[in-house]
Amino acid sequence: MKNKLPPPTVKRLSLYLRAFEGLDHRGVTHISSKGLSEILEIPDTQIRKGLSFIGKTGRRGKGYPVRDLIQRIREILGLKSYIPIILVGVGNLGTALLASKLMKQRGFRIVGAFDVDVSKIGKKFCDVRIQDDSKIPEFVKEYGIKLAILTTPGEAAQHTAEILVSAGISGILNFTPENLSVPPYVKVHNVDFTIEMEFLNYLVNSEDLE
Amino acid sequence: MKNKLPPPTVKRLSLYLRAFEGLDHRGVTHISSKGLSEILEIPDTQIRKGLSFIGKTGRRGKGYPVRDLIQRIREILGLKSYIPIILVGVGNLGTALLASKLMKQRGFRIVGAFDVDVSKIGKKFCDVRIQDDSKIPEFVKEYGIKLAILTTPGEAAQHTAEILVSAGISGILNFTPENLSVPPYVKVHNVDFTIEMEFLNYLVNSEDLE
DNA sequence: TAGATTGTTAATCGATTAACAATC
DNA sequence: TAGATTGTTAATCGATTAACAATC
Numbered sequence: 013m014k015n016k017l018p019p020p021t022v023k024r025l026s027l028y029l030r031a032f033e034g035l036d037h038r039g040v041t042h043i044s045s046k047g048l049s050e051i052l053e054i055p056d057t058q059i060r061k062g063l064s065f066i067g068k069t070g071r072r073g074k075g076y077p078v079r080d081l082i083q084r085i086r087e088i089l090g091l092k093s094y095i096p097i098i099l100v101g102v103g104n105l106g107t108a109l110l111a112s113k114l115m116k117q118r119g120f121r122i123v124g125a126f127d128v129d130v131s132k133i134g135k136k137f138c139d140v141r142i143q144d145d146s147k148i149p150e151f152v153k154e155y156g157i158k159l160a161i162l163t164t165p166g167e168a169a170q171h172t173a174e175i176l177v178s179a180g181i182s183g184i185l186n187f188t189p190e191n192l193s194v195p196p197y198v199k200v201h202n203v204d205f206t207i208e209m210e211f212l213n214y215l216v217n218s219e220d221l222e
Numbered sequence: 223m224k225n226k227l228p229p230p231t232v233k234r235l236s237l238y239l240r241a242f243e244g245l246d247h248r249g250v251t252h253i254s255s256k257g258l259s260e261i262l263e264i265p266d267t268q269i270r271k272g273l274s275f276i277g278k279t280g281r282r283g284k285g286y287p288v289r290d291l292i293q294r295i296r297e298i299l300g301l302k303s304y305i306p307i308i309l310v311g312v313g314n315l316g317t318a319l320l321a322s323k324l325m326k327q328r329g330f331r332i333v334g335a336f337d338v339d340v341s342k343i344g345k346k347f348c349d350v351r352i353q354d355d356s357k358i359p360e361f362v363k364e365y366g367i368k369l370a371i372l373t374t375p376g377e378a379a380q381h382t383a384e385i386l387v388s389a390g391i392s393g394i395l396n397f398t399p400e401n402l403s404v405p406p407y408v409k410v411h412n413v414d415f416t417i418e419m420e421f422l423n424y425l426v427n428s429e430d431l432e
Numbered sequence: 433t434a435g436a437t438t439g440t441t442a443a444t445c446g447a448t449t450a451a452c453a454a455t456c
Numbered sequence: 457t458a459g460a461t462t463g464t465t466a467a468t469c470g471a472t473t474a475a476c477a478a479t480c
Contacts, residue, residue, distance in 0.1 A: 016428060017424075017428075018470070018471060019421075020471070020472090021471085022421055022424050023421055026421070027417070030399065044436080045437075046437080051401070052401060053401065055472080055473070056437095057472080057473055057474070057475095058471090058472065058473075060439065061440085061471090061473085064438085068438085068439070069438095070437075070438050070439080071438075071479095072436075072438045072439080072478075072479045072480040073435070073436045073438080074437070074438090074480065075437070075438085076438090089420055089423065089427075090423050090427030090428070091420065091423065097419075104317065104318040104321040104322065105322065107314065107318065108315045108318035109415070112314065112315065114416050115415065115416060115419065118420065120416070120419055159422060182426045183422045183423065184422075189240065189324065191261070197429070199422060199426050199429065201422040201425065203413075203415065205319070205325065205395075205413065206236075206324050206325060206327075206328040206330070207237070208413050209307075209328070209395055210236045210299055210301065210328065211232055212393045212411040213299065213300050213301065213369060213393065214232050214298075214300055215393060215409040215411065216368055216369065216392045216393040216409055217299075217300030218226060218227075218300070219407070219409065228447060230448090231447085254460080254461060255461075255462075256460095265448080265449070267448080267449055267450070267451095268447090268448065270462065271447090271448075271449085273462090273463090274462085274464075278462085279462095280461075280462050280463080281456060281461085281462075282454075282455045282460075282462040282463080283455075283459070283460045283461050283462080284456065284460080285460090285462085286462090435480105436479100436480090437478105437480085438477105438478085438480085439476105439477095439479100440475100440477090440478095441474100441476090441477100442473105442474085442475085443472105443473080443474075443475095444473070444474085445470105445472070445473085446469105446470090446472090447468100447469085447471090448468080448469070449467080449468070449469085450465105450466085450468085451464100451467095452463105452464090452466105453462105453463095453464090453465100454461105454463080455463100456459105456460090456461085456462085
């Protein structure tokens with residue numbers, strides 16, 4: 013996995029994977045870049061380029077073998093049928109993610125949930141017992157967890173991130189609006205609805221005045 | 223608003239805005255691109271370039287006036303202190319967004335919530351009464367709503383999007399994994415946690431094998 | 433074989449970064 | 457004025473798109 017893929021390509025591979033899974037489910041065995049292009053509204057040339065990064069995966073004249081590509085992309089993205097993750101901060105959003113079927117469908121299983129609110133600790137949501145933050149290091153080590161979802165309030169974010177880092181977490185999906193400061197070997201990926209909403213608002217407004 | 227800004231710049235303007243607001247709150251009146259660069263871990267040259275798109279907003283030798291920039295960026299992004307939006311699909315995620323203080327803090331007010339589940343209709347969450355989807359067109363027209371959050375199950379997404387479009391909605395923040403098909407004058411912006419999670423997983427895995 | 437479609441090279445486009453003259 | 461920092465131009469980088477020979 014030395015040759016790093018362009019980040020936009022990585023995100024599109026996730027999209028292709030979903031499409032291929034859908035096609036496989038419907039019994040389609042091969043699809044051309046043109047066909048996939050029509051489904052996803054992505055240029056066929058971009059699809060071919062992206063798929064060529066992961067090897068010669070297609071067959072000229074025939075298209076791409078759906079089953080094989082599912083395997084190959086999953087491999088490239090490091091996906092396994094079961095990827096254990098933890099979630100810290102069981103507020104409204106945390107609870108929603110805990111209950112989300114989407115994460116589970118994609119193989120991400122929230123096996124531990126943590127909060128500092130004593131009124132929540134010990135309770136169970138969606139089969140996951142909520143534990144105190146102080147239990148994070150032990151849990152992460154015991155289950156070999158690499159990834160964490162951070163859904164605490166902003167004020168607790170940096171402090172909690174530090175707990176995660178020292179517990180040995182390698183990647184944080186950060187739903188808080190805070191800029192986390194972590195060592196370079198820990199990857200943080202920010203998800204901020206409000207920025208997406210502001211972006212959409214801009215799109216809509218700038219369109220108006222064209 | 224003719225000169226379209228580069229999309230990555232638009233997203234960063236949202237980030238700058240948050241930083242400026244924080245600085246203003248702490249009584250800081252001016253900040254240099256270098257100073258902001260350290261706070262946000264974004265190259266100073268990128269900050270200057272981005273801010274130059276929205277006019278000559280800084281003062282050489284002194285930096286950028288925080289208050290003025292807040293005004294200017296809000297104007298460019300089309301932000302108002304109150305932007306009414308609706309939410310369709312009051313499941314776990316929908317409820318979490320309804321309860322989210324973050325959206326409210328950024329000026330986005332969910333003034334209407336819709337679902338098809340009769341057991342939910344008529345109930346109130348966070349001061350918002352849940353109505354049947356059939357009430358969308360009337361509501362959108364009455365309150366002049368432009369933006370909608372779509373948090374229905376995937377199977378209902380396309381159908382619901384069509385209701386939104388015919389109701390006159392101009393922008394949809396799509397939290398479903400579906401590829402919505404809408405007329406070109408309607409903007410859709412997709413938010414997909416699972417793709418972000420897969421991206422993070424890739425980052426962590428490809429780092430391992432470097 | 434003929435037709436379809438990949439895989440790849442080269443061209444283009446767009447965004448980031450470097451550098452520095454302008455100027456507060 | 458001298459020092460700091462912007463605003464902008466040019467260089468670089470990286471991703472997208474076009475084009476087409478290779479080949480199934």
